Amino acid sequence: MKKLNYKRISLLLLLTIICIPLCACKKPETEEPSEQPNEQIQAPTRTPSTDKNEKNEMVYIILDKTGKKQKVIVNDRIINKQCLDEIKDLTSLDNLKLIKGDATFTKDLNNVTWNANKEDIYYTGETDKEIPVNISIKYYLNENEVTYEQLQGKSGKVTIRFDYTCNQSEIVKINNEDKTIYVPYLIISGVAFNNAKTANITSQNGKVIDDGKNSFVVGCAIPGLKEDLEIEDLNIPTYFEISMDAVDFNMDTTFSVATNQFMNGINSNDIKDNKQTLDEKITDLSTKLTMALGGTQDLVNGTTDLLNGITTLCSKINTLASSIEQLSSHSEEVREGSKKVFMSLLQNVNDQFAQKDIPLDTLTIANYKTTLNNLLQNPTDEQKNVLITMTTTELDNKLTDVPDAYKTCFKVMMYDAIVENNMTKDEAITFATTKLKNAIIANTVSTNTEITPDATVYNLLKSQGLDDATAGLMAKICNYLAIQTGGNATDYIATSKTILEDAQIVKLAMADEKQTTKVNTLCLMLAKEELLPTVNEVVKSLDEYNDYYKGVIDYTSGVDQVDQEIKAGNLENKLQELLDGSKKLNDGTIKLNTELQEFYENTLKDILEKYNNDFTNMVERICIINDVIAKYQMFTSVSRDMIGKTTYIYTTK
Numbered sequence: 001m002k003k004l005n006y007k008r009i010s011l012l013l014l015l016t017i018i019c020i021p022l023c024a025c026k027k028p029e030t031e032e033p034s035e036q037p038n039e040q041i042q043a044p045t046r047t048p049s050t051d052k053n054e055k056n057e058m059v060y061i062i063l064d065k066t067g068k069k070q071k072v073i074v075n076d077r078i079i080n081k082q083c084l085d086e087i088k089d090l091t092s093l094d095n096l097k098l099i100k101g102d103a104t105f106t107k108d109l110n111n112v113t114w115n116a117n118k119e120d121i122y123y124t125g126e127t128d129k130e131i132p133v134n135i136s137i138k139y140y141l142n143e144n145e146v147t148y149e150q151l152q153g154k155s156g157k158v159t160i161r162f163d164y165t166c167n168q169s170e171i172v173k174i175n176n177e178d179k180t181i182y183v184p185y186l187i188i189s190g191v192a193f194n195n196a197k198t199a200n201i202t203s204q205n206g207k208v209i210d211d212g213k214n215s216f217v218v219g220c221a222i223p224g225l226k227e228d229l230e231i232e233d234l235n236i237p238t239y240f241e242i243s244m245d246a247v248d249f250n251m252d253t254t255f256s257v258a259t260n261q262f263m264n265g266i267n268s269n270d271i272k273d274n275k276q277t278l279d280e281k282i283t284d285l286s287t288k289l290t291m292a293l294g295g296t297q298d299l300v301n302g303t304t305d306l307l308n309g310i311t312t313l314c315s316k317i318n319t320l321a322s323s324i325e326q327l328s329s330h331s332e333e334v335r336e337g338s339k340k341v342f343m344s345l346l347q348n349v350n351d352q353f354a355q356k357d358i359p360l361d362t363l364t365i366a367n368y369k370t371t372l373n374n375l376l377q378n379p380t381d382e383q384k385n386v387l388i389t390m391t392t393t394e395l396d397n398k399l400t401d402v403p404d405a406y407k408t409c410f411k412v413m414m415y416d417a418i419v420e421n422n423m424t425k426d427e428a429i430t431f432a433t434t435k436l437k438n439a440i441i442a443n444t445v446s447t448n449t450e451i452t453p454d455a456t457v458y459n460l461l462k463s464q465g466l467d468d469a470t471a472g473l474m475a476k477i478c479n480y481l482a483i484q485t486g487g488n489a490t491d492y493i494a495t496s497k498t499i500l501e502d503a504q505i506v507k508l509a510m511a512d513e514k515q516t517t518k519v520n521t522l523c524l525m526l527a528k529e530e531l532l533p534t535v536n537e538v539v540k541s542l543d544e545y546n547d548y549y550k551g552v553i554d555y556t557s558g559v560d561q562v563d564q565e566i567k568a569g570n571l572e573n574k575l576q577e578l579l580d581g582s583k584k585l586n587d588g589t590i591k592l593n594t595e596l597q598e599f600y601e602n603t604l605k606d607i608l609e610k611y612n613n614d615f616t617n618m619v620e621r622i623c624i625i626n627d628v629i630a631k632y633q634m635f636t637s638v639s640r641d642m643i644g645k646t647t648y649i650y651t652t653k
Contacts (some may be wrong), residue, residue, distance in 0.1 A: 065148035093125025182224030205237035256650035328563035331556035387527035438502035454489035
């Protein structure tokens with residue numbers, strides 16, 4: 001279905017793009033050429049506003065087919081209404097990067113200062129923060145639960161269920177009792193199916209739109225709201241379910257939009273003072289909910305414009321035919337040009353690794369991802385040796401304070417700390433440094449005849465049962481430390497014991513029979529860790545261009561196909577089918593818009609009708625919910641002098 005939809009949409013866009021310039025850009029025959037020299041068009045001057053700057057945040061959450069979070073991407077836009085040269089921002093994102101423009105910034109913890117030059121700021125960043133709503137997707141075949149992979153290509157009665165769980169909540173006092181109030185989110189989910197492989201599609205808490213070739217299923221839920229209101233028989237959806245008869249089942253990408261701002265506009269003081277105000281505000285809420293449901297009114301307007309465009313297109317068929325033929329004649333040039341760029345990018349990556357003396361097979365469009373990933377996951381012996389040598393040299397250069405005789409055992413201790421004790425790289429360095437420092441002290445003291453044991457310490461240690469050698473060395477260390485610090489030798493008894501223990505650890509590391517193996521393993525592990533971000537970034541960049549390249553192939557193939565259809569005399573029939581389908585789509589979107597408005601308006605009116613007698617409690621609950629929502633307006637952070645707004649978009653791979 002993905003391929004079918006892509007080609008259909010590409011065809012629509014192609015035909016529209018070609019037709020409009022041919023019709024609208026022709027100059028009148030009476031128009032004379034301009035005698036004025038070309039002038040550079042000046043960008044319009046922005047007028048500062050007294051309104052607060054706005055921060056709009058889009059949180060893209062990538063899920064697997066079960067709904068499990070895979071990745072979170074956060075994009076922020078600061079709308080510089082005040083035309084400031086410098087903007088004080090607050091963000092908890094890491095690794096900030098500009099998406100657009102050339103602004104610079106400085107960052108101190110979560111405080112960011114942007115050199116905006118009166119322009120808007122577009123940036124992205126990273127975060128491991130918990131998402132506000134979890135989505136669980138389960139699959140059933142003939143009423144038996146199966147995995148998504150097991151369901152692929154199967155035929156029978158298929159059911160798909162979306163369950164939503166709120167992760168944000170507050171404990172508040174209600175009637176002197178602690179109550180958990182969840183932050184409710186309005187969630188709208190959508191999936192598309194090919195009618196050639198599906199039939200009898202039904203939905204719980206959703207609507208089905210059929211345009212003839214495809215069916216679009218849109219559902220909604222508000223998890224957390226029913227629990228917050230504590231109304232048992234209130235029908236507030238918390239899940240979305242789809243059932244169908246399927247042949248060779250396949251499901252495309254799913255999309256979900258979540259927002260907690262659907263209750264904006266309800267003022268707590270107003271509803272406490274006047275019940276009529278509450279009725280009006282909930283009516284207003286109903287309107288906002290309707291607008292939020294996938295922008296159905298915008299969809300109506302869009303399908304109407306599409307229908308008008310296709311109608312115009314049908315009247316320009318002869319002009320279109322010649323334009324398509326000309327466009328198709330350049331398809332091969334476009335494909336070859338895109339391929340050359342791809343090969344140049346691959347060669348550049350090969351050159352970068354060659355500069356680092358890292359052997360790498362010649363990258364191709366087919367093997368680049370496997371080859372680059374194997375460098376980290378399954379390197380060849382030659383690659384291992386290069387990475388080990390490179391990291392060994394790099395690590396030795398960093399260990400400037402470590403005597404050459406101890407560098408090998410230093411790495412052995414690092415290996416043990418990381419692999420056996422599950423330490424980080426930095427923790428392992430600190431661990432090994434401490435042990436080595438103490439070992440050097442112990443060796444210095446033991447070989448320095450000018451340092452004498454402290455008698456008091458010696459006698460005390462002997463009385464505790466220590467042998468002469470151990471007691472003597474510890475007493476000597478205590479005296480050494482006391483001389484260095486001007487303190488009392490008896491205060492260093494515990495320290496001297498630690499120094500001897502650490503010296504023993506270093507001694508064992510120096511004598512370890514597996515020194516070479518451990519050092520090589522450590523260096524290879526550190527090399528992979530160092531290369532991981534670079535390889536991941538390279539693969540990501542190549543994947544992005546690969547997507548573009550595949551799009552070029554599909555686009556030019558679509559143009560060639562249209563040209564063949566024209567030459568075969570089938571264009572008029574195809575356009576008529578397209579026109580008929582557009583009419584059905586337009587009628588369906590109008591119906592969807594009307595039904596969704598009625599659905600949510602009736603749900604909210606039901607709240608008023610059923611609980612009018614318990615108005616005080618209802619008002620209190622709504623006010624509390626509003627107060628809790630106000631604490632979670634942003635996913636990350638926003639400064640006090642800005643207005644913040646966040647929208648969450650979930651999509652499955």
